[in-house]
Structures are given as structure tokens and as C-alpha cells.
Amino acid sequence: MDGEIELRVDGRRRRLRVDTRTTLLDALRDGVGALAPKKGCDHGQCGACTVLLDGRRAITCLALAVAHDGAEVTTAEGLADGERLHPVQEAFLERDALQCGFCTPGQVCSAVGVLDELAAGHPSAVTADLTGPVEATDDEVRERMSGNLCRCGAYVGIVAAVRDGAR
Amino acid sequence: MTDLLxxxxxxxxxxxxxxxxxxTGTARYAGDQHVVDPAHLHLVQAEVARGVLTEVEVGAARALDGVLAVLTPDNAPRLASARDAELAALQSHDVAFRGQVVAAVVARTREIAREAAALVRVRIDPRPHDVHLSADRDDLYAPEKVNGGADTDTSRGDLGTGLAHSPFTLDQTYTTAWYNNNPMEPHTTTALWLDGDLVLYDSTQGVHTTRQATAKVLGLDPRRVHVISPHVGGGFGAKGTAHVHAIVAAMAARAVPGTPVKLALTRQQMFSLVGYRTPTVQRVRMGCDADGRLAAVALDAVSQTSRVKEFAEQTARPTRMMYAAPNRRTTHRLAALDVPVPSWMRAPGECPGMFGPEVAVDELAAACGVDPVEFRVRNEPDVDPETGKPFSSRNLVACLREGARRFGWEHRDPTPRAREEAGWLVGTGVAASTYPVSRTPGSVAAIRCTGPGRYLVRIGAADLGTGTWTSLAQVAADALGVDFGDVELRIGDTALPEASVAGGSSGITSWGSTVVAAAEALRERFGDDPAAGDEVRAGMPDNPAAGRYAMHAFGAQFAEVRVHVDTGEVRVARLLGVFAVGRVVNPRLARSQLVGGMTMGLSMALHEHSVVDERFGHVVNHxxxxxxxxxxADVPRVEAHWVEEHDPHTNPMGTKGVGEIGIVGTAAAIANAAHHATGVRVRDLPITLDHFL
Amino acid sequence: MPFDYRRAPDPESAVAAATGWSGVAFLAGGTNLVDHLKLGLVAPDVLVDISRLPLDAVDELPDGGLRVGATVRNTDLAAHPVVRRDYPVLARAVLSGASGQIRNLATTGGNLLQRTRCVYFQDITTPCNKREPGTGCSAIGGYTRHHAILGASAHCVATHPSDMAVAMAALDAQVAVLGEGGRRVVPLVELHRLPGDEPHRDTVLSPADLITWVDLPPLPPGTRSLYRKVRDRASFAFALVSVAAVLRVERGVVRDVRIALGGVAHKPWRARRAEDVLRGERTGEEVFRRAIDAELAGAAPLAGNGFKVPLTRNLVVSALRELSRGER
Structure with missing residues (x-):
């Protein structure tokens, strides 16, 4: 069974027909041709498919495309302005916060989401005082970035890059 | 002696x-390559560990709208070579392990392929299976050689006498778990036939080795197989040899002429189809005098292999060259089980094989009251204890000393369970690292002058996150005497000259030597100022020093471990490694490799464990x-440093390889620190909280 | 199998659409359901999308309590200022579950109704009574690290994976349900079942029952609460054992105590026996121990998860110690 949906992906409006079973991830990759989000586990366990969905970081492998008709999606590709990289992307390069690069688009989207959440004062599991302001400490960044697995072990660089991106 | 660049x-x-x-996510991995109107392939796997296929009922699957083909052992084309049982897809009705591919469905969409695969009814006459690894089995056997071509057993002096005359002895058994490489990118192949040529967009550590393997199995002239793999989403050995999915993808594409076929393994399928690190059982015996000088060292290693294809992990290899001791013995024994075929995983041999011995050293040092850093220093050999050859360079002691200094080791109270901070027991530990300098023959590089002082360098090398796109271009720039920006490097395609596999930390040694040789050939032929269009090809030269020296990288790793008093939770607060890896090509990238290896070592120490349910025969936490x-959040602080090391023997760059050594010894350093924190000696990985309750 | 997708305009239509169908499932965040669709655990004919229903608000109630809508995203629940201020146990529980990018999708109702992560339940190639009644329990005699030590049966030893539900159990939350017969309220501690001989039934709800919101009763002034979760890695992992504890101490005497345990049973486990021991007693290490020992007297660990008994004991004692010391 099919459904027709409209997505706005990296600023471009796209209409497409999808099987009701199609995940947002597969719709983005196969239907829209937005290849930045990656399929690392297809079960919400690795974070490689993370995008900004209606402005918030979200995995896309457990989201059904039909349920997100009308959504606004920003992928790692859309974060850059042509050749000009987003400050977080620039920081990832400078800190060499990547190796194989497969988890990287998800890491970058997640990092942008984390910085927004920090700016909004959202607490995390390691926030000592739930009612006070939150700071972008290393511990906070580590906890908040833990939904993005990296098998190459670039975490140390990722934390540094996210903190650089916060400046 | 080589003139270093x-x-x-x-x-x-x-x-x-x-x-x-x-x-930006625009790098194209195997699953991102554009092909027109592809079909999708989904695999069907055996649900018993041993048996005989009696029926594969495909009617329901085939009847589904959108299904293009269903391959089974009954209808799959015969392969030219079924000698490699792992690659002999759908050639036999025998089931050798749970998860073996028994059918494959090609359909218009991913969803339909998955649905149809679920409709394939597989009947298997089950036979009793055996997946139990134990050192007590009576059917263990000695392989002819172990991985990498090393001897199965070695012996020097007399172990029994050495132990008998030692006032301090140790006889302990250590185990490492079954580990799955789990690169973030699942193994992916897009296969396409064009006029009898096969094109594979594949996630592989070696386009040419994949070409060779698939051409042989499919009975094709290798020149008609084109493998393209510019970016690889991690491999850690799992993409170092061809696995069955690439063969099935090629067969499936042939079944739907004119249509490219995409196959991406599921994460679950990766636990049975793409190799893994065998679990090991390591009996370590050591004897030393009151000063901690070793008289005897022995490691008897047991690991598993598949019943249908042998892989012999070289677990005992590092024990042969680490420490001086006149009486020594190493053995390897295998249990052939109804399990998936094990293979390479980051530092095969060294990684598991430096766990038992490096914990044993810690235990023995404590027993004789010698500081574990000092203990290692005292047992530093003058020459390779196994071969008697000199080391091309060996700076383990420098790594230990520098690491101890940076880590703050000198103030350490060796008493276990002596430090507590806010409910956490705190301890520190050390272990040594080593990895051999390998060179893999078979590479060819082509260099063409594209304009004044500008060059195109072509070689079918691989970058799986290792940094080849960058570091090999740096080698080329120095070999050609030009700036980095004047070199354009092309890798990852069989259209380029042949290259060896990215494995054994041999990339820069092998490809770099080749590129340097090509640059020399260019200069010889065209002088210092070649014209646009001038081009040469050169193969990897021999290294005359290779037979004369023992060549190894070394390192020392220090860990601070915290164990919660109430819950036993284990955290590695700090990891610090100092390495002697020859010349470092690109410090930014090399640090990533070393820190990445240490991080994976931390993961191995605390977390990783493929749990096999012996009743079913498969990894259930897949x-x-x-x-x-x-x-x-598990990795708060990991630092990698290196000592200056000048080694004129390894290769023209003076490098030793940095891809694997980082994971070697990490788990032992963490286990030793956990013991120091708690007084509890964990000899079986992973080091989980239940050990401390 | 393909399925039909419908978007419900209001809760009543969602229930009506689901009534009388066996093959219907409500879709909210999808983080558990879509996982199960792919694993082949469920094959609904119809998905009724409830994610856009107007149930996405957190409202303060006249009695000082809080009403949490069923489709409030986990992130928004944990970030809500009143939750952070008055129900730290809940904020911390929610924040310790899954990952940021999952919590941005996952909803309150979906979190409560998520199913066990038992590896055998999720693997259709192995027998499982919860998935296929009567086929047997593969976990018994198998890999049991994440399995129950309390309230299990010979038919099922699975645990409920939610953190949020454990906190809500300790808060005596009330779950509002809209079903065929109209609205009703189910105490959260009665929402989930023990497996008994019907392990395929996780909760007391029927397929057409829709959770609309969860009410959190107010906590008297001076009440402190916390959530502690122990797992095999530092983040992004299910609990081995977790504890949600709510404690009010006056002049050294326990006036109110509510303890719920996660990771140990088929449901969030209210430690009533421990609470009974503690209520009215002066706080102290000895009574804390006595209390949890009373609870754990009924523990029946499996081969492979015996460590959960001392872990639970130590965790609860340390939680009570911390709460009675005055930290929130």
C-alpha cells in the first residue's frame, strides 16, 4: 500500500509516493536522493541516520515516512551552505572528529541538535542541578552525543568539536 | 639501510x-553510488546450526508482486570454484552454521524483498551441532600454520626446568570473548552486469583482492570484474576478505539481466556472515626470579574455527618476541565447530594475544614485588628472543618511561584497593603494546605529470577511515618533491593499478614504498622536470632489510579505572598511550588512529561480548x-603520544603503521587497573560490574 | 506485510478505528513499533497514527499535580520546568532512557507500552511464549543478563525496559485510558502485568484502548525523589537494575516512601514489602538493608543474573542513603 507525501529536504520541496512500510530514512535515501543520513543498524541503535526533523535531531530509521508528511528535514548536506561549512562541520574537520565518516553526518546533525538543546536549557542525565542553567561541559556533551555510535573511536575529537561549535 | 625520504x-x-x-554526507559509500532503477536483494538464512536442506519453498515469495527472482541451492547457477566454502553461496544443501545463506530474494523495493524473504519456507533436517569452545576438548588440533604464516608451535630452552627453578611462578588461564568487528557501515554491494563485465560497488578494504576473489569464484577473467570503493565506512578486518554477500549480489544481478542489484546486510546478518574475532582461551605460564627476571614464558592458545573453513588466530605470536626469557614455548590449537567462519579483526593475534600475557606480567610483578613498569624494563630483550635477529628499532622502554612520566605513575601506591574517591574505588594499570611491521607484496603505482610540478598518482589502495586519501598523498608529495596540493591521488577502484589489501597496518609501508618507487622511476626516466603526460608505473620493491631484522612497533598504555563501591560499575577515567611507531606521516590523523584503537580496546575491555547460545548456535545479542x-560517555579521556623513532629499515618513509597497535594491550591495562582499584583479578573479558559485587 | 495507514483526527476516532480489529496498532513515535515491524514480530493490517492528536501538552492540575499527555515527547516531558522542579525522579528517569534523538520522537504512551528487549522475543528464529504462546521460553537456560529476578514465571522471564514507567510507578501515577466502553483510569502500577501463563499480554489494556494521558499526583512538601540506573555502559543502554525512590522524612522518621525497581521484573516493580518495613521507622543503614532484604526475599534469580540481587540491594540502600541525607 502506498501513500503520497510531501517533504521539505534541505530547503527543497519534494513530493513522493512511498510504501506505507517505508521509513523516513529509506524515503530520504531512495526517494529523495538525500544520501547524507546513513543506515548503520536500521533499529534506532546507532544514530547514523540522525537528521534535524522539524528542527530537532531525530533518528529516521524508526520513523515511517507516511507519518511525516509535511515534515521539514535538514541533513548534514543541508547544514552546509554550498562550499561553506557549518561551524560544527568545520570543527569536526579541525579536530579530526571522524575517520571512516559513515557515522559523521549523523554526528554532525546530532551535534547541532545538542547545541540547540543546551541553548534552550534542556537538562541531561548528567546535569547535576535539574532546575539550574546547563553548561556545555565535556560531560554534558559526552552524554548528549551518546546516541551516535562511532566504531572508529573518534569520540574524544567529537566532544572537542562540539564544544568548539558552541563558541 | 634505506635512505629515508x-x-x-x-x-x-x-x-x-x-x-x-x-x-556534509556527500562522500559516496557503496550504498550511495548512483545506479539506474536498482532492485533490492534480501538474504534468507539457515535457522539451525547444522543440517541438510530438504526443501526451499519459494512459491509464496515468488507470487508476491514486485519479486523478480528467488535464488536457492536448487536453482542457483553453479560457481566456477566452490573451494572456499565461505564464498560458495547456494552451492550445497549442507548447512554448516546458523545464519548461512540458504536463499536470496530480488525485488523491486526493499520492503518487498524483505517481505518475500520472510515468505521463503526453508526446511532443514537438523543434525546435532557443537559450538562449544573449551580448552578441555579432546578434539583440538594443531593447524599447519597460523594466520599470517607464522609457525603453529615454538619452543626454546626447556620450559619445565625454567619454571622449576623460578622462585616466582604463574600458571593462569585467561579468556577473551567472541567479538564482531561491527564497522558502522554494514557490508554493502551493488552489483551490475554490463556486457559480461561485472561491476561491484562494494565496501571493501581492497578492491583488487575483492576482484580476485569474486572473479575466481564466478569463473571470470579478473579484468572483467570492476570493483569501486572510494570510501569505506570502517572495516577493521571485516572487509579485508571477500564475504559471501558479494557473491550472492553478483549472482542475483545475473538473474535479473540489465538491472543493478543492491544488497546491504542487516546489522544482525553481520554477526554471522562477515567474519569475527574468535574467542580465545590462553593458558599462560611464567617464572621469574626475585628481581623479576623471567626464566620461562609460555602461552598455549586455544581458539575456534569453522568446520568448513579454517582460520587460525595467531594468538601466541606476540609472546614470542615481547620479553627475554631463555625457556619459552608457544602453541596454537583449534576447535573446529559449527560456527560462522572467523576472520581478521583489528590486530588479529596481537590484540587477544596481549591480553593474557600482559595481565600475567602484572600478576607476576605484584607477586615478586617489582613495579610493573620496571618489571617490563628488566625483561627487555637485546635481540628478538625467537629468531635471534636484531630489532630494526625497539623503543618499548622509552614508551614505558615516557608514559609513566606523562601519566604520573611514579607516585603510585601498588597496594590494591587503597584509594577511594566519592564512592568510587580508583586504580591504575599498565600494559605493553606491540604490532609487527608488515609489507604486503603486489602493489603497483602509476604517476603522471599533469603540468609543471603537478602529478596524478594512481593506485588501487583503500581508505576505510585510516586516512589514506591524505597520508598517501603526503608520501607522494615528498617522493616527488612537491607541495601537498600539487598531488592528486586516486584510490579505491580496480581501474587503477593493483594494490594490496588494507590490512595488517601495512598500507603505508606497502603502498607508500610503491609510490616512492614510482616517483624514483619517474625521475630516472624523465629527469627532475618531467613534461605533462610523462607517466611511469612501478611495483613495490623488495626490502633487503626485511629478512635481517625483526620489525615491530611498540607502545605502553596506562589506564585509570574507577569501580563503584555499591554497584560495581566500571569506568575508564583515563587512558594514556605512548607509542614507538617510526616516523608519523600525519600527526593529526595518526593520533586519531591510535586513540581510535585505544577506544576500541576500552570497548573490548568493558563492553564487547558476542553471546553465543549454544542450544541454538548463534550470537543472540546480535x-x-x-x-x-x-x-x-564511556570514553572521557584518551590520549595518544609517540616517541621520536628513527628506523631506517622498515621502508623509505621510516614508518611502522598505526592502524592496529592502539588496540593491543588496552584491555590488559584496564584489567590491571581494575585489579589495582578493587583487589579483584578479572581474567575473563569483558570486565563487567558483576565481577565486583 | 503491507498495512493500511490512517491518521486519526481525534482520540475517539482512533479508538473507533481500532475497535473490532485484531490487526490494528496505534502509531505514535514509532520507535518501538517500527522496530518490531522490521523484525517481523508484529504484522498489523492497519496502523492508526495518533501522533498528531491534541494530547501533547503537560498541564498543571488544580490539586497541584501534573497531567502528561500521551503524545508528549520524552524530551519535552523531561525539560518541562515543573517536572524538573517537582518530579526530579521522573525527569531523570526519562533522561536516562534511549538517546536524545530517540527521546525527541518517543512519546509518553509509547514509552509505557514498549515491549521487552529480551533477545529471544526479538529474534523470530527462537521460541518465545510472549511472541508465540506455547512455543516455550528460550531465555530460561539461555542469555539472562537482562532478565527478571522478581515475579517471573516458568513461561516468561522477560523484563519491562522502560525507565519512565519505573519513575511513574513510584509516583503513583494514574493512566487515563479511552476504550470501547469509554474513559477509565488505571493506576500505573496495575497497567503492566506479571507474565504468569499469559506472557503475551504485557498490560491490562485491550488493543483498542488508547492511553490519553498520565496524571501525576502532587508530592507533599519535603518529599525528595531520585532515579538511579545501572547499566552495562555509561549511556544509551537498558537498565540492568534501576530504582526510583520517593521519600519524605520528618525529624528522622520515614513518613512516606515509595520505591519502584526497573530491570528486575515483567513490570515496574513496586517494592511494597520494603516500603512496609521503612514506613514509620527512623532512617538508617540497618533499616534500609532490612527493608530491601525483605523485598528480595522473594527474588528468584536465573543462572546468569544472580548478580542482580546484590546489585539491587546495594542500589536501593545507596538511593535511600542519599535521599535521607537531604539531596533531592
Whole structure:
């Protein structure tokens, strides 16, 4: 069974027909041709498919495309302005916060989401005082970035890059 | 003695050339390559560990709208070579392990392929299976050789006498778990036939080795197989040899002429189809005098292999060259089980094989009251204890000393369970690292002058996150005497000259030597100022020093471990490694490799364990929710440093390889620190909280 | 199998659409359901999308309590200022579950109704009574690290994976349900079942029952609460054992105590026996121990998860110690 949906992906409006079973991830990759989000586990366990969905970081492998008709999606590709990289992307390069690069688009989207959440004062599991302001400490960044697995072990660089991106 | 390249670009830290594409997600991995109107392939796997297929009922699957083909052992074309049982897809009705591919469905969409695969009814006459690894089995056997071609057993002096005359002895058994490589990118192949030629967009550590393997199995002239793999989403050995999915993808594409076929393994399928690190059982015996000088060292290693294809992990290899001791013995024994075929995983041999012995050293040092850093220093050999050859360079002691200094080791109270901070028991530990310098023959590089002082360098090498796009271009720049920006490097395609596999930390040694040889050939033929269009090809030269010296990288790793008093939770607060890896091509990238290896070592120490349910015969925690790898929060502080090391023998760059040594010894350092924190000696990985309750 | 997708305009239509169908499932965040669709655990004919229903608000109630809508995203629940201020146990529980990018999708109702992560339940190639009644329990005699030590049966030893539900159990939350017969309220501690001989039934709800919101009763002034979760890695992992504890101490005497345990049973486990021991007693290490020992007297660990008994004991004692010391 099919459904027709409209997505706005990296600023471009796209209409497409999808099987009701199609995940947002597969719709983005196969239907829209937005290849930045990656399929690392297809079960919400690795974070490689993370995008900004209606402005918030979200995995896309457990989201059904039909349920997100009308959504606004920003992928790692859309974060850059042509050749000009987003400050977080620039920081990832400078800190060499990547190796194989497969988890990287998800890491970058997640990092942008984390910085927004920090700016909004959202607490995390390691926030000592739930009612006070939150700071972008290393511990906070580590906890908040833990939904993005990296098998190459670039975490140390990722934390540094996210903190650089916060400046 | 080799004249080392004069470093101009070597030793600098240009950013990753492929970095901008990777941070924007525009780097094209195997599953991202554009093909027109592809079909999708989904595999059907055996649900018993041993048996005989009696029926594969495909009617329901075939009847589904959108299904293009269903391959089974009954209808799959015969392969030209079924000698490699792992690659002999759908050639036999015998089931050799749970998870073996027994059918494959090609359909118009992913969803239909998955649905149809679920409709394939497989009947298997089950036979009793055996997946139980134990050192007590009576059917263990000695393989002819172990991985890498090393001897199965070695012996020097007399172990019994050495132990008998030692006032301090140790006889302990250590185990490492079954580990799955789990690169973030699942193994992916897009296969396409064009006029009898096969095109494979594949996630592989070696386009040419994949070409060779698939051509042989499919009975094709290798020149008619084109493998394209510019970016690889991690491999850690799992993409170092061809696995069955690539063969099935090629067969499936042939079944739907004119249609490209895409196959991406599921994360779950990766636990049975793409190799893994065998679990090991390591009996370590050591004897030393009151000063901690070893008289005897022995390691008897037991690991598993598949009943249908042998892989013999070289677990005992590092024990042969680490420490001086006149009486020594190493053995390897295998249990052939009804399990998936094990294979390479980051530092095969060294990684598991430096766990038992390096914990044993810690135990023995404590027993004789010698500081574990000092203990290792005292047992430093003058020459390779196994072969008697000199080391091309060996700076383990420098690594230990420098690491101890940076880590703050000198103030350490050796008493276990002596430090507590806010409910956490705190301890520190050390272990040594080593990895051999390997060179793999078979590479060819082509260099063409494209304009004044500008060059195109072509070689079918691979970058799986290792940094080849950048570091090999740096080697080329120095070999050609030009700036980094004047070199354009092309890798990852069989259209380029042949290259060896990215494995054994041999990439820069092998490809770099080849590129340097090509640059020399260019200069010889065209002088210092070649014209646009001038081109040469050169193969990897022999290294005359290779037979004369023992060549190894070394390192020392220090860990601070915290164990919660109430819950036993284990955290690695700090990891610090100092390495002697020859010349460092690109410090920015090399640090990533070393820190990455240490991080994976931390993950191995605390988290990783493929749990085999022996009743069923498969890994039951076969996903990222249950097979834990370290998350960001598990890795607070990891530092890698290196000592200056000048080694004129390894290769023209003076490098030793940095891809694997980082994971060697990490788990032992953490186990030793956990013991120091708690007084509890964990000899079986992983080091989980239940050990401390 | 393909399925039909419908978007419900209001809760009543969602229930009506689901009534009388066996093959219907409500879709909210999808983080558990879509997982199960792919694993082949469920094959609904119809998905009724409830994610856009107007149930996405957190409202303060006249009695000082809080009403949490069923489709409030986990992130928004944990970030809500009143939750952070008055129900730290809940904020911390929610924040310790899954990952940021999952919590941005996952909803309150979906979190409560998520199913066990037992590896055998999720693997259709192995027998499982919860998935296929009567086929047997593969976990018994198998890999049991994440399995129950309390309230299990010979038919099922699975645990409920939610953190949020454990906190809500300790808060005596009330779950509002809209079903065929109209609205009703189910105490959260009665929402989930023990497996008994019907392990395929996780909760007391029927397929057409829709959770609309969860009410959190107010906590008297001076009440402190916390959530502690122990797992095999530092983040992004299910609990081995977790504890949600709510404690009010006056002049050294326990006036109110509510303890719920996660990771140990088929449901969030209210430690009533421990609470009974503690209520009215002066706080102290000895009574804390006595209390949890009373609870754990009924523990029946499996081969492979015996460590959960001392872990639970130590965790609860340390939680009570911390709460009675005055930290929130």
C-alpha cells in the first residue's frame, strides 16, 4: 500500500509516493536522493541516520515516512551552505572528529541538535542541578552525543568539536 | 639501510582530504553510488546450526508482486570454484552454521524483498551441532600454520626446568570473548552486469583482492570484474576478505539481466556472515626470579574455527618476541565447530594475544614485588628472543618511561584497593603494546605529470577511515618533491593499478614504498622536470632489510579505572598511550588512529561480548542495543603520544603503521587497573560490574 | 506485510478505528513499533497514527499535580520546568532512557507500552511464549543478563525496559485510558502485568484502548525523589537494575516512601514489602538493608543474573542513603 507525501529536504520541496512500510530514512535515501543520513543498524541503535526533523535531531530509521508528511528535514548536506561549512562541520574537520565518516553526518546533525538543546536549557542525565542553567561541559556533551555510535573511536575529537561549535 | 625520504610534507598535519565530503554526507559509500532503477536483494538464512536442506519453498515469495527472482541451492547457477566454502553461496544443501545463506530474494523495493524473504519456507533436517569452545576438548588440533604464516608451535630452552627453578611462578588461564568487528557501515554491494563485465560497488578494504576473489569464484577473467570503493565506512578486518554477500549480489544481478542489484546486510546478518574475532582461551605460564627476571614464558592458545573453513588466530605470536626469557614455548590449537567462519579483526593475534600475557606480567610483578613498569624494563630483550635477529628499532622502554612520566605513575601506591574517591574505588594499570611491521607484496603505482610540478598518482589502495586519501598523498608529495596540493591521488577502484589489501597496518609501508618507487622511476626516466603526460608505473620493491631484522612497533598504555563501591560499575577515567611507531606521516590523523584503537580496546575491555547460545548456535545479542560498543560517555579521556623513532629499515618513509597497535594491550591495562582499584583479578573479558559485587 | 495507514483526527476516532480489529496498532513515535515491524514480530493490517492528536501538552492540575499527555515527547516531558522542579525522579528517569534523538520522537504512551528487549522475543528464529504462546521460553537456560529476578514465571522471564514507567510507578501515577466502553483510569502500577501463563499480554489494556494521558499526583512538601540506573555502559543502554525512590522524612522518621525497581521484573516493580518495613521507622543503614532484604526475599534469580540481587540491594540502600541525607 502506498501513500503520497510531501517533504521539505534541505530547503527543497519534494513530493513522493512511498510504501506505507517505508521509513523516513529509506524515503530520504531512495526517494529523495538525500544520501547524507546513513543506515548503520536500521533499529534506532546507532544514530547514523540522525537528521534535524522539524528542527530537532531525530533518528529516521524508526520513523515511517507516511507519518511525516509535511515534515521539514535538514541533513548534514543541508547544514552546509554550498562550499561553506557549518561551524560544527568545520570543527569536526579541525579536530579530526571522524575517520571512516559513515557515522559523521549523523554526528554532525546530532551535534547541532545538542547545541540547540543546551541553548534552550534542556537538562541531561548528567546535569547535576535539574532546575539550574546547563553548561556545555565535556560531560554534558559526552552524554548528549551518546546516541551516535562511532566504531572508529573518534569520540574524544567529537566532544572537542562540539564544544568548539558552541563558541 | 634505506635512505629515508626527506620529510617536507611528511610529519605535517593537513586535514583529511575527504573530510569536507564526509562532514556534509556527500562522500559516496557503496550504498550511495548512483545506479539506474536498482532492485533490492534480501538474504534468507539457515535457522539451525547444522543440517541438510530438504526443501526451499519459494512459491509464496515468488507470487508476491514486485519479486523478480528467488535464488536457492536448487536453482542457483553453479560457481566456477566452490573451494572456499565461505564464498560458495547456494552451492550445497549442507548447512554448516546458523545464519548461512540458504536463499536470496530480488525485488523491486526493499520492503518487498524483505517481505518475500520472510515468505521463503526453508526446511532443514537438523543434525546435532557443537559450538562449544573449551580448552578441555579432546578434539583440538594443531593447524599447519597460523594466520599470517607464522609457525603453529615454538619452543626454546626447556620450559619445565625454567619454571622449576623460578622462585616466582604463574600458571593462569585467561579468556577473551567472541567479538564482531561491527564497522558502522554494514557490508554493502551493488552489483551490475554490463556486457559480461561485472561491476561491484562494494565496501571493501581492497578492491583488487575483492576482484580476485569474486572473479575466481564466478569463473571470470579478473579484468572483467570492476570493483569501486572510494570510501569505506570502517572495516577493521571485516572487509579485508571477500564475504559471501558479494557473491550472492553478483549472482542475483545475473538473474535479473540489465538491472543493478543492491544488497546491504542487516546489522544482525553481520554477526554471522562477515567474519569475527574468535574467542580465545590462553593458558599462560611464567617464572621469574626475585628481581623479576623471567626464566620461562609460555602461552598455549586455544581458539575456534569453522568446520568448513579454517582460520587460525595467531594468538601466541606476540609472546614470542615481547620479553627475554631463555625457556619459552608457544602453541596454537583449534576447535573446529559449527560456527560462522572467523576472520581478521583489528590486530588479529596481537590484540587477544596481549591480553593474557600482559595481565600475567602484572600478576607476576605484584607477586615478586617489582613495579610493573620496571618489571617490563628488566625483561627487555637485546635481540628478538625467537629468531635471534636484531630489532630494526625497539623503543618499548622509552614508551614505558615516557608514559609513566606523562601519566604520573611514579607516585603510585601498588597496594590494591587503597584509594577511594566519592564512592568510587580508583586504580591504575599498565600494559605493553606491540604490532609487527608488515609489507604486503603486489602493489603497483602509476604517476603522471599533469603540468609543471603537478602529478596524478594512481593506485588501487583503500581508505576505510585510516586516512589514506591524505597520508598517501603526503608520501607522494615528498617522493616527488612537491607541495601537498600539487598531488592528486586516486584510490579505491580496480581501474587503477593493483594494490594490496588494507590490512595488517601495512598500507603505508606497502603502498607508500610503491609510490616512492614510482616517483624514483619517474625521475630516472624523465629527469627532475618531467613534461605533462610523462607517466611511469612501478611495483613495490623488495626490502633487503626485511629478512635481517625483526620489525615491530611498540607502545605502553596506562589506564585509570574507577569501580563503584555499591554497584560495581566500571569506568575508564583515563587512558594514556605512548607509542614507538617510526616516523608519523600525519600527526593529526595518526593520533586519531591510535586513540581510535585505544577506544576500541576500552570497548573490548568493558563492553564487547558476542553471546553465543549454544542450544541454538548463534550470537543472540546480535545488534547494537545488545552488543555494546563504547558510547561517547564511556570514553572521557584518551590520549595518544609517540616517541621520536628513527628506523631506517622498515621502508623509505621510516614508518611502522598505526592502524592496529592502539588496540593491543588496552584491555590488559584496564584489567590491571581494575585489579589495582578493587583487589579483584578479572581474567575473563569483558570486565563487567558483576565481577565486583 | 503491507498495512493500511490512517491518521486519526481525534482520540475517539482512533479508538473507533481500532475497535473490532485484531490487526490494528496505534502509531505514535514509532520507535518501538517500527522496530518490531522490521523484525517481523508484529504484522498489523492497519496502523492508526495518533501522533498528531491534541494530547501533547503537560498541564498543571488544580490539586497541584501534573497531567502528561500521551503524545508528549520524552524530551519535552523531561525539560518541562515543573517536572524538573517537582518530579526530579521522573525527569531523570526519562533522561536516562534511549538517546536524545530517540527521546525527541518517543512519546509518553509509547514509552509505557514498549515491549521487552529480551533477545529471544526479538529474534523470530527462537521460541518465545510472549511472541508465540506455547512455543516455550528460550531465555530460561539461555542469555539472562537482562532478565527478571522478581515475579517471573516458568513461561516468561522477560523484563519491562522502560525507565519512565519505573519513575511513574513510584509516583503513583494514574493512566487515563479511552476504550470501547469509554474513559477509565488505571493506576500505573496495575497497567503492566506479571507474565504468569499469559506472557503475551504485557498490560491490562485491550488493543483498542488508547492511553490519553498520565496524571501525576502532587508530592507533599519535603518529599525528595531520585532515579538511579545501572547499566552495562555509561549511556544509551537498558537498565540492568534501576530504582526510583520517593521519600519524605520528618525529624528522622520515614513518613512516606515509595520505591519502584526497573530491570528486575515483567513490570515496574513496586517494592511494597520494603516500603512496609521503612514506613514509620527512623532512617538508617540497618533499616534500609532490612527493608530491601525483605523485598528480595522473594527474588528468584536465573543462572546468569544472580548478580542482580546484590546489585539491587546495594542500589536501593545507596538511593535511600542519599535521599535521607537531604539531596533531592
Amino acid at each position: 626527506r620529510p617536507r610534507v611528511l610529519g605535517r598535519s593537513p586535514r583529511r582530504v575527504d573530510g569536507p565530503a564526509k562532514v 545488534d547494537f542495543a545488545e552488543y555494546h560498543i563504547a558510547t561517547n
